[in-house]
Amino acid sequence: MEKYLLLKVIGEGSFGRAVLVRCKSSQEQYVVKEIQLPKNQSKLENSRREAILLSRMKHPHIVAFREAFEADDLLCIVMEYCSGGDLLQRIRQQKTTQFSVDNILKWFAQMCAGAKHIHDKRVLHRDLKSKNIFLADNGTIKLGDFGSACILNSSKAYAHTYVGTPYYVAPEIWDNKPYNNKSDVWSLGCVLYELCTLRHPFQASSWKSLILKVCRGAYPPLPNHLPYELQYLVKQMFKTNPKDRPSLHTILTSHRVSRLLRTHLPSQATVTEEQGSRTGRWNREEGQKVANLLGEKSLIKTSTYEGVELPSGCCESTESGPRKQWAAGPSDTVMQVLANASLISSDSMASTGQNLTGSTHESASGEPEDGRQRRRWEKDPPERILSLLGKAQLRRSFSTFLIKKGDDDPLVGPLSQPQGDETDGPEPEMMVDEYRLQPRSDDEDTDFEEESSCDWMDEVEKMFLEH
Numbered sequence: 194m195e196k197y198l199l200l201k202v203i204g205e206g207s208f209g210r211a212v213l214v215r216c217k218s219s220q221e222q223y224v225v226k227e228i229q230l231p232k233n234q235s236k237l238e239n240s241r242r243e244a245i246l247l248s249r250m251k252h253p254h255i256v257a258f259r260e261a262f263e264a265d266d267l268l269c270i271v272m273e274y275c276s277g278g279d280l281l282q283r284i285r286q287q288k289t290t291q292f293s294v295d296n297i298l299k300w301f302a303q304m305c306a307g308a309k310h311i312h313d314k315r316v317l318h319r320d321l322k323s324k325n326i327f328l329a330d331n332g333t334i335k336l337g338d339f340g341s342a343c344i345l346n347s348s349k350a351y352a353h354t355y356v357g358t359p360y361y362v363a364p365e366i367w368d369n370k371p372y373n374n375k376s377d378v379w380s381l382g383c384v385l386y387e388l389c390t391l392r393h394p395f396q397a398s399s400w401k402s403l404i405l406k407v408c409r410g411a412y413p414p415l416p417n418h419l420p421y422e423l424q425y426l427v428k429q430m431f432k433t434n435p436k437d438r439p440s441l442h443t444i445l446t447s448h449r450v451s452r453l454l455r456t457h458l459p460s461q462a463t464v465t466e467e468q469g470s471r472t473g474r475w476n477r478e479e480g481q482k483v484a485n486l487l488g489e490k491s492l493i494k495t496s497t498y499e500g501v502e503l504p505s506g507c508c509e510s511t512e513s514g515p516r517k518q519w520a521a522g523p524s525d526t527v528m529q530v531l532a533n534a535s536l537i538s539s540d541s542m543a544s545t546g547q548n549l550t551g552s553t554h555e556s557a558s559g560e561p562e563d564g565r566q567r568r569r570w571e572k573d574p575p576e577r578i579l580s581l582l583g584k585a586q587l588r589r590s591f592s593t594f595l596i597k598k599g600d601d602d603p604l605v606g607p608l609s610q611p612q613g614d615e616t617d618g619p620e621p622e623m624m625v626d627e628y629r630l631q632p633r634s635d636d637e638d639t640d641f642e643e644e645s646s647c648d649w650m651d652e653v654e655k656m657f658l659e660h
């Protein structure tokens with residue numbers, strides 16, 4: 194840390210603070226994420242994973258990694274400073290002034306290029322939202338916050354924890370289905386919608402209403418002045434079946450909107466890893482060094498309660514439970530039980546009290562110890578879990594999904610007005626050319642998903658049983 198001069202604290206995240214520093218030798222400014230190395234092993238792995246993942250993602254639209262080191266009890270991740278702040282702040286600054294179509298297309302194209310790059314590496318971001326997307330000083334988009342990302346295609350990659358922010362979560366996650374590349378596409382659809390309207394597509398005053406809207410893909414249509422290609426794209430990104438959503442590759446190459454998007458992308462933004470490597474922009478050695486430093490094994494032997502504060506003692510289990518699949522229609526049950534719970538405001542995960550998260554449990558090798566078959570639930574599991582949820586207040590967070598006892602503030606969406614936002618009021622009537630917007634099925638598109646099913650509901654149950 195002696196190399197850097199501390200300039201100011203930018204903010205506090207759930208795992209530590211972010212500080213602006215200046216490198217004493219180069220005079221360049223960087224952000225250092227200081228993460229208190231947790232005694233809790235699972236959080237430690239989470240922190241290390243972010244550093245490793247970031248070190249491997251070199252792309253013009255991904256926050257650049259510089260180095261990571263451990264000092265005292267801190268893991269310090271040094272990264273590019275995005276002086277334009279995050280996109281949520283930027284959208285809020287607009288108040289009621291809409292962004293120009295060119296601006297929307299440019300930013301969206303850039304975020305797609307960054308996200309496509311991580312998907313090409315078989316990594317899912319899992320928490321894409323305007324608050325995790327940054328603007329560099331030249332106005333360029335940079336995807337950040339890889340704390341929730343998970344690597345796919347590794348039998349040891351057992352990051353099967355629920356991660357996400359309710360407002361950006363795809364319908365399949367509410368259905369306890371595995372997170373997949375199209376779930377990231379859904380979240381980016383939410384960001385695109387925010388850019389187009391300065392509002393969130395799925396605003397609601399209760400969990401039931403929020404989940405219903407998400408699971409039905411019901412959102413107020415975009416204003417007519419926007420090009421139909423954008424309207425068509427939004428409609429496709431909000432297809433409730435992930436298979437019907439276009440991949441980022443499709444969006445950038447063969448979608449009706451691709452031509453518009455590509456005019457805003459310099460050719461280097463879509464460079465592949467191999468191309469990058471040939472041109473020397475992708476520094477494998479550097480990534481490897483960091484991975485070694487931080488212990489690559491820990492990356493894939495992860496046992497995490499990702500992104501959520503847990504009561505102490507909740508993360509201790511190392512049991513390798515078999516994967517679970519829903520027998521049928523969990524969403525209805527989810528909604529029944531959530532109906533009475535209120536969603537409350539929280540900008541920070543560093544909240545106190547009893548919170549909810551998912552976790553990953555696995556053997557020391559990171560694999561199911563005995564190759565056990567996946568078992569199916571014998572009875573409808575959401576009933577059980579959600580009756581537990583019913584005892585708690587559901588807490589909204591921009592960072593993750595929390596349940597907290599004892600509060601009952603009304604729900605306020607990320608882009609709600611401070612007061613009196615009619616989140617559940619009648620949706621504005623718009624003239625939409627349904628025929629032109631009719632989406633096609635994207636059968637030939639690329640699909641991949643995390644290996645293990647999302648068993649966050651199971652973890653909720655365990656957590657409450659322990660208390």
Ligand SMILES: Nc1ncnc2c1ncn2[C@@H]1O[C@H](COP(=O)(O)OP(=O)(O)OP(=O)(O)O)[C@@H](O)[C@H]1O
Nearest residue numbers: 203204205206207208211224273274275279542592
């Ligand atoms: N590279 C960066 N450039 C500029 N600002 C950043 C950068 N990284 C983070 N920030 C800002 O620093 C603050 C803290 O960020 P951090 O990622 O630590 O936590 P968070 O995203 O607010 O919360 P959480 O950890 O719960 O996701 C945020 O306001 C964020 O916008």
